[in-house]
Each structure stands twice: as structure tokens, then as C-alpha cells.
Amino acid sequence: MNSKLLRFGLLTVLIVAIGIAISYRDQFDAEALEVWLDGAGAAGPLLFILIYTVAAVLFLPGSVLTLAGGALFGPVLGTLFNLIGATLGATLAFLIARYLASDWVERKTGGRMAQLKTGVEKEGWRFVAFVRLVPLFPFNLLNYALGLTRINLAHYILATFICMFPGALAYTYLGYAGREAIAGGEGMIQKILLALGLLVLVAFLPRWIGRLRRGPSQTVEQLKQRLDSEEDVLVLDVRSEEEFTGEQQHIPGARNIPLDTLPQRLDELNDYLERPIVIVCRTDKRSAKAAQLLARNGFGDVHVIQGGMTDWNDKGYPVE
Structure with a gap:
């Protein structure tokens, strides 16, 4: 047959x-x-x-x-x-x-x-x-x-x-x-x-397990070095849309998905399941929650930026 x-x-x-x-x-x-x-x-x-x-x-x-x-x-x-x-x-x-x-x-x-x-x-x-x-x-x-x-x-x-x-x-x-x-x-x-x-x-x-899978936190200096070297890294800004375009502005090339909508929009990040994601907010409180959420949902290379946009602006790094 x-x-x-x-x-x-x-x-x-x-x-x-x-x-x-x-x-x-x-x-x-x-x-x-x-x-x-x-x-x-x-x-x-x-x-x-x-x-x-x-x-x-x-x-x-x-x-x-x-x-x-x-x-x-x-x-x-x-x-x-x-x-x-x-x-x-x-x-x-x-x-x-x-x-x-x-x-x-x-x-x-x-x-x-x-x-x-x-x-x-x-x-x-x-x-x-x-x-x-x-x-x-x-x-x-x-x-x-x-x-x-x-x-x-x-x-x-x-x-x-x-x-x-x-x-x-x-x-x-x-x-x-x-x-x-x-x-x-x-x-x-x-x-x-x-x-x-x-x-x-x-x-x-x-x-x-999500906490175990979450990568170590990084400083704004480390993020700046990665971006300057044109490393394939996604900068995920989890502030609200108003904050993203507001007084602190945002890191050039960052993607904005507010924390409260992140659970419903995880599919938008599927290309970065095993690629590096660094999470930014005003400081790092919301970033930690977002990192935990991503790690629990299978994302394997997630990092929180210590101090967030506050530290980024204090260093005088470029924004848009």
C-alpha cells in the first residue's frame, strides 16, 4: 500500500x-x-x-x-x-x-x-x-x-x-x-x-519560575552601549502613551506597549521570544512587573533597566 x-x-x-x-x-x-x-x-x-x-x-x-x-x-x-x-x-x-x-x-x-x-x-x-x-x-x-x-x-x-x-x-x-x-x-x-x-x-x-528566567537588571550605561553597538535588542517602554510622548520623552527606536495592555498584546512580541528585550519605564517599578509577565509567558532574555527614563535623562542621553 x-x-x-x-x-x-x-x-x-x-x-x-x-x-x-x-x-x-x-x-x-x-x-x-x-x-x-x-x-x-x-x-x-x-x-x-x-x-x-x-x-x-x-x-x-x-x-x-x-x-x-x-x-x-x-x-x-x-x-x-x-x-x-x-x-x-x-x-x-x-x-x-x-x-x-x-x-x-x-x-x-x-x-x-x-x-x-x-x-x-x-x-x-x-x-x-x-x-x-x-x-x-x-x-x-x-x-x-x-x-x-x-x-x-x-x-x-x-x-x-x-x-x-x-x-x-x-x-x-x-x-x-x-x-x-x-x-x-x-x-x-x-x-x-x-x-x-x-x-x-x-x-x-x-x-x-518566571523570576528564575528573568535576566539580571541592567544600567542605562549598559543599554546605551548595546544600542551604540547596534545590537539586536528591543527597547520596550511600558509607560502610558502620554508619558511616552510627554516630558521625559523616550529612547530612540523604543516600542511603547503600556503595562496595562501588555497581557493582551504579547503576540506582538513573538519575534523576540528568544531575543533580548530591555524594559523601560519612568523608574523601574512597572518594568519589574512587565519583566515577570514576559518571563512567565516564555520570553527567555528579558532585562529591566535600573532607574528607567529618569536615569537616562539624568545622563543626558538622546531622546525623541
Whole structure:
């Protein structure tokens, strides 16, 4: 059989299967899954891992399975089984995208695909680790999208398994605590509080990681040297439009995106995902907030200019 025809046939089956799975996803709930797996006996863990693997490929909600894993197997084995199932599913989707569905997946991912390719090509497994810890993309779609990059398969699997651990642990324990609460087990309040504490830690991961990815602050002298040497650096002024053209004026060639509109305009900066960005405001308070926002959203070379336009003007550097 012609390889292109076989590829097309397999891809058609995959798309139909995903469509069917999505249309019935409302019936995919933790309670029904628990009843089914309870009757599987010793084969329950293997069946659970298989279901999780298939669910990841078919775009079914992993949160349902993760909670069910905690309720069925407890916090330790539940976390292990959830991680194995999620990693196998992520790997299978990755391989499908790499060898079978590249054209279709690229159409589905749209402009975000450029961000993934740029990040992976520069950072490799570190970028995979970052997007697993910081949910910039939907999990199921991300698995397919990463298959279109040149990341090494072994690096992808290892980074995926390790960096999904915090989220898997938190949601697995939440499922376990929920079942204990319903059953009225001992230490119910403590378990619920621990589950909530884990969720809070996971929620703060993006902020913490964003700070780690943010580059060191720079002085106006350092920025002036970079501009004089015609280095490819974006000067991002996050003051309001009135301030940008007001008394302090602005650095020649700077781009103005006010801080309050920056979250909605991140796509305008996609060309600088892995290129240097230096952020300027009146001093550096708003710059720090902008830098944190960019770092949390995958921008890998972001710096705050100390003292901002106030220091720039004090030095007598050119403005327009």
C-alpha cells in the first residue's frame, strides 16, 4: 500500500476518534471510571494507565483521570500511575505528530507553533521542562505540538515525566483527600488542608519560575552601549502613551506597549521570544512587573533597566 495513502488513512482514523471522544467527553467522569476500575481487580493499575494513555491522545481531560488516580490508588501509587499514564500518552501523541500528523497538527496550533519551535531549538529539554511546569499551552495539544520540533525523544520523555510531578502530586492528593472526606476517614481536615496547600504551591510555580528566567537588571550605561553597538535588542517602554510622548520623552527606536495592555498584546512580541528585550519605564517599578509577565509567558532574555527614563535623562542621553 502506498505510504501516503496509509498515512492518510491512519490520520483519518485518529481525527475521527478524537472527534468521537470529544463529543462524549461530558460522560467521562471520575465516578464512572472508579466503578469500572474497581471491578478490574489486580489488572486495575495497568488498565488505568492504558486509559490515561489513550485519553491523552484523544484530547480527553486528564484532570478527571488524575483525581480518579488519587481516589483509587492513594497519593503515592496514584501519583506514580498518573505520571506513567500521562507520560506514555504525551509520548504517543508526540510520535504521532512527528511521524504521522505533522500537517494537521501545525494547522491546529497556528501561530503558537512558531513560539514552540523557537524555544525548543534554542533551549531543548529546558524549554520542555518550562512549559510542563508553567501551563502556557493546553496539555493535550502541547504533546502534539512538541512532536513537530527537533527535540530529542529521550530528553522530551525525561523532562515531561520529571516536570509534571508537582502538578500530578497536587491533583492526585486532592483526589485522595476528596475520597477520604466522603468516607469520613481519620485526619480528614488535615488531608484537605494539605491538598489545598499543594495546589497553592503549584499555582505559584509560574511566578517563581518566571523570576528564575528573568535576566539580571541592567544600567542605562549598559543599554546605551548595546544600542551604540547596534545590537539586536528591543527597547520596550511600558509607560502610558502620554508619558511616552510627554516630558521625559523616550529612547530612540523604543516600542511603547503600556503595562496595562501588555497581557493582551504579547503576540506582538513573538519575534523576540528568544531575543533580548530591555524594559523601560519612568523608574523601574512597572518594568519589574512587565519583566515577570514576559518571563512567565516564555520570553527567555528579558532585562529591566535600573532607574528607567529618569536615569537616562539624568545622563543626558538622546531622546525623541
